[in-house]
Amino acid sequence: MPELDRRVSCANEDAVEQQAYLTRSLLDYIAAPLTGTVFLRGVLPAPDVVRIVTGAADTTSLRELTAYEIPLSDEDGEPVTAPLLLSWTRTLTSTAHPCTDASVMDIPLIIVDTSVLEPAAPTCTDRALRVLRTLAWPFAETPPDPALCGFLLTGQGRMRLYLAPEQAAPLIGADVQLTGALTALLAALPSLTGEEERWVTDPLDPHCAHVVDLTRW
Structure with missing residues (x-):
């Protein structure tokens, strides 16, 4: 196809x-x-x-x-x-x-x-x-940062999050494991997704400009 x-x-x-x-x-x-x-x-x-x-x-x-x-x-x-x-x-x-x-x-x-x-x-x-x-969940003046613009359940215990770190920035796909220290991971997402040395391109996924693998973080 x-x-x-x-x-x-x-x-x-x-x-x-x-x-x-x-x-x-x-x-x-x-x-x-x-x-x-x-x-x-x-x-x-x-x-x-x-x-x-x-x-x-x-x-x-x-x-x-x-x-x-x-x-x-x-x-x-x-x-x-x-x-x-x-x-x-x-x-x-x-x-x-x-x-x-x-x-x-x-x-x-x-x-x-x-x-x-x-x-x-x-x-x-x-x-x-x-x-x-x-x-x-009443309306708040300050939206979450980074904004969650989408997601995909990619397998057992795995998910790709589509995040917009800034309003006009390229979307970042963050692969996460749904076990482990999730609270710490979520708190660190803004800084982790902004570290350009972590960025790679997934040629199969047109929904984001870069992907960050956080499944082992």
Whole structure:
């Protein structure tokens, strides 16, 4: 399958803010299924679009996942909201996958035409999470640094984080192990991702300019 490799070299302030908002709003669905046995496995940042990665909770191969490429703006040019993105994703994951010859990072990629996509109605869980999030995570003037613009569960106990250390800086992919001294690692992320001697390029991943391997940190 042909790989779509339009690489994210930098991100403007608006794109970083929207990608971080969408990622933050969908995190619950790595634990709660979108539909049936289908879970959120990643949110990948790309120019003008977001790629929602779905699959079974116990999947260990990226080829067994599915990525849906969805525009960041609606037909009126307005930024897509997290509830709308979630409802589109739920519709997509509740129907049979269309055939595709495209892929990204070995994940089959489906380009979505949202103009013909009927959004699914929100569930009671969706509504409850929206209320609880609003009360538990109120808006703050100072956003997290670095901003989390996406993530991908890459295997058992491993995750790639897509981080924007600065609003207009290239996105950094940080590979982390989900065991060990996580509190210390998270506290050190801003400095670790800024150490250029750690940067390498992953030719298979177009969603970041550099990758930092922190799995043994």
